[in-house]
Amino acid sequence: MIIISDEHRKDAMGCAGHPIVKTPNLDALAARGTFFGNAYTPSPMCVPTRAAIATGDYVHKTRNWDSATPYDGTPRSWMRQLRDSGIDTVSIGKLHFRSGEDDNGFSQEILPMHVVGGIGWTIGLLRENLPPYDAASELAADVGVGDSSYTDYDLDITAAAENWLANKAGSKSPWAAFVSLVSPHYPLTCPQKFYEMYDPDKVDLPVGYENRNPPEHSELKNVAEFFDYDRYFDEQKTREAKAAYYGLTSFMDNCVGRILTTLEASGQAEDTVVIYVSDHGDMMGDQGFWTKQVMYEQSAGVPMIMAGPGVPVGHRVNTATSLLDLAATAVDVIGLENDAHNRACPGVSLREIANQPDDPDRTVLSEYHDGGSTTGTFMIRWDRWKYVHYVGHDPQLFDLKEDPNELQNLATERPNHPETLAALKEGEKRLRIICDPEAVNAQCFADQKARIAELGGEEACLTGYQFNHTPTPNEQARTERDDLSEL
Numbered sequence: 001m002i003i004i005s006d007e008h009r010k011d012a013m014g015c016a017g018h019p020i021v022k023t024p025n026l027d028a029l030a031a032r033g034t035f036f037g038n039a040y041t042p043s044p045m046c047v048p049t050r051a052a053i054a055t056g057d058y059v060h061k062t063r064n065w066d067s068a069t070p071y072d073g074t075p076r077s078w079m080r081q082l083r084d085s086g087i088d089t090v091s092i093g094k095l096h097f098r099s100g101e102d103d104n105g106f107s108q109e110i111l112p113m114h115v116v117g118g119i120g121w122t123i124g125l126l127r128e129n130l131p132p133y134d135a136a137s138e139l140a141a142d143v144g145v146g147d148s149s150y151t152d153y154d155l156d157i158t159a160a161a162e163n164w165l166a167n168k169a170g171s172k173s174p175w176a177a178f179v180s181l182v183s184p185h186y187p188l189t190c191p192q193k194f195y196e197m198y199d200p201d202k203v204d205l206p207v208g209y210e211n212r213n214p215p216e217h218s219e220l221k222n223v224a225e226f227f228d229y230d231r232y233f234d235e236q237k238t239r240e241a242k243a244a245y246y247g248l249t250s251f252m253d254n255c256v257g258r259i260l261t262t263l264e265a266s267g268q269a270e271d272t273v274v275i276y277v278s279d280h281g282d283m284m285g286d287q288g289f290w291t292k293q294v295m296y297e298q299s300a301g302v303p304m305i306m307a308g309p310g311v312p313v314g315h316r317v318n319t320a321t322s323l324l325d326l327a328a329t330a331v332d333v334i335g336l337e338n339d340a341h342n343r344a345c346p347g348v349s350l351r352e353i354a355n356q357p358d359d360p361d362r363t364v365l366s367e368y369h370d371g372g373s374t375t376g377t378f379m380i381r382w383d384r385w386k387y388v389h390y391v392g393h394d395p396q397l398f399d400l401k402e403d404p405n406e407l408q409n410l411a412t413e414r415p416n417h418p419e420t421l422a423a424l425k426e427g428e429k430r431l432r433i434i435c436d437p438e439a440v441n442a443q444c445f446a447d448q449k450a451r452i453a454e455l456g457g458e459e460a461c462l463t464g465y466q467f468n469h470t471p472t473p474n475e476q477a478r479t480e481r482d483d484l485s486e487l
Contacts, residue, residue: 001177002275002326003259004053005252006046006094007185007292009281010039010301012249020204022197022250025257026305029276033307034315034354038364040322040381041280044292044299045370046470047071047120049279049323050096054079054104056327056345059367060440063447066370067121068455070114073102076341078327080105082176085336092164093157093180096470106178110160113153113182113473121470122461124371125448130226131462133371139290140232142187143241145195150182151251153472157181158255162262169266174334181255184248184282186291186469194247194254200239203246206285207298207405209238215287217409219375219390220294226372229290238285245284273308273333275350277323287406293372295379295388295396296406300366310351317354320364320381325350346434360384363430369444376441380427387427391441397424 010016013023015030016037042052043059051064051071056078064071071077083089083105091106094113115121123131142148161179168175206212215224224230233241256276263269281299283289292299304321306329307313325347331338332349346365353359360383368377378389384401397410397420410420431437452461 001179001263001272002277002330003179003256004181004276005184005256005278006180006182007280007282008249008252008278008303009284009298010303011298012184012246013303015305016303020198020202021246023253025253025260026276026303029256029260029274029307030305032313033274033305033311034313034317036304036306036317036319036321036350036354038318038320038381039277039302039304040300040320040364040366040379041302042322042324042365043367043370044280044294045368046096046279047115048370053279053323053326054097056324056342056347058324058346058365058435059369060435060444063443065444065447067115067124068119068461069447069451070096070098070118070120071104072098073104076339077105078330078342079176079178081336081339081342082330082334083107085334087334088173088175089178090164090175091178091180092161093153094182095180110164111153111157111473113470116470116476119455119464121371122455122464125452125455125461126458127371127374127445127448130222130372130374133226133228136228137232139186139188139229140237140241142189143237143244144189145192145244146189147191148187148189149472149475150185150187150469151189151191151248153474154181154183154252154255158258161259165259165262165266165268168268171268176330176334179259181252182472183252183255184245188241188244188248190244190247191251194251195244196247197250198243198246200236200243203239203242205235206238206242206283206287208287208407209285212288216412217390217394217396219373219377219393222374223293223372224288227289227291227293230285230288233285233290242284245282271309273306273311273351275326275329276303276305277326278302279323293368293370295366295368295377295386297400297404300379304350306350306354310355312354315354318358318360319353319356320362321350321353322347322364322366325353363434365431365434367440369441369448376437376444378431378435378437380431382430385423385427387424387431389428389431389437391437395424395427397427399423
């Protein structure tokens with residue numbers, strides 16, 4: 001069973017060493033299994049990542065580049081391989097694929113959230129001349145106490161998962177479940193019980209808050225100007241936002257706890273491999289950025305925990321891992337052979353990684369080709385190093401051992417140091433073994449140009465679907481009913 005949340009940064013858990021965030025259920029899962037400390041998303045954006053998770057392949061291979069090019073059932077998903085092999089394979093909650101009418105690979109989709117109208121967020125396609133993004137003010141405006149459509153949806157997802165698992169009690173047939181919650185994704189509106197767990201006056205301020213300046217990197221300036229969230233946050237609003245985010249994280253943890261309790265009550269816990277991950281993180285004001293889209297740890301890093309048969313107990317893995325490893329893991333746990341597609345993918349079973357010595361030499365790639373960016377961004381992670389390649393712009397290089405908050409870009413602060421030069425060369429070499437970034441960037445822009453034309457041109461993309469977060473299935477259905485009533 002995979003339990004996936006949305007926008008949960010890797011450090012916001014007790015088991016990750018966070019001094020404030022309360023996640024007792026995730027902590028307990030980590031205690032009885034393995035914690036992966038260097039896990040990453042294939043792309044710090046929901047839709048391309050969800051496609052990469054389904055296929056087990058890189059974004060530049062699937063060509064689901066952005067939030068308006070969702071997964072449509074091809075290439076074949078690992079879920080379809082399981083289902084077609086006779087395994088009951090169910091999804092419960094958010095998928096962010098094109099449509100439930102596509103064959104995404106599940107035996108059943110329960111309460112699925114797909115992209116709006118089967119199209120998605122179209123303004124992100126307009127990357128050559130970045131337009132204004134007027135929805136940025138909503139992030140700060142939504143901060144506060146209360147229920148939201150997302151927390152209501154998570155409660156429905158949790159109840160549906162509990163019901164499905166309870167009905168599986170006593171079953172002798174293998175099954176696979178992909179349970180997908182949306183918290184702690186914004187809106188940063190948090191149920192009162194969980195908001196009150198955190199005093200805004202006592203939460204930690206963002207990394208670099210006291211000395212924050214606009215980003216110096218040319219491409220990061222583009223991202224920051226497009227997603228202009230930070231100008232709506234003074235110190236008090238920042239504190240309230242972090243309290244709400246931490247509260248939503250604890251709310252999500254409570255949902256996870258309910259699901260795991262039901263699994264235990266069904267008598268299947270000892271026989272079930274459970275994986276907890278998130279699709280990407282959230283900057284939460286660190287270095288002046290909010291939400292995701294960038295390659296800093298808080299955005300590109302993800303939490304990853306695994307427990308169950310064959311998984312070491314109380315173990316920590318430092319090998320770099322990726323959400324792309326989920327596909328290989330699912331096939332391994334179920335006991336199937338990799339098909340031709342999976343054999344060509346970069347993923348490795350997390351259970352295999354957990355049972356081997358740490359491998360500092362393993363390379364993980366994350367890439368970004370979506371809204372706010374004017375060029376392709378590629379992050380390479382290995383050993384202590386993070387190399388970020390921007391096509392047509394200067395690179396970044398961080399030594400995560402000496403500088404875990406990524407405040408020193410060695411490519412500019414220590415450009416001629418032998419260690420910097422060697423790491424820059426090695427990072428680019430590792431990237432080019434995986435792909436040609438210039439060719440990938442050109443292919444992406446060509447595909448997006450075709451997608452813009454398919455949707456009716458730039459004006460249609462501007463006026464089509466602009467929103468700060470995808471409406472829940474209930475909200476989408478309500479909108480469709482309203483549209484029909486106006487005909």
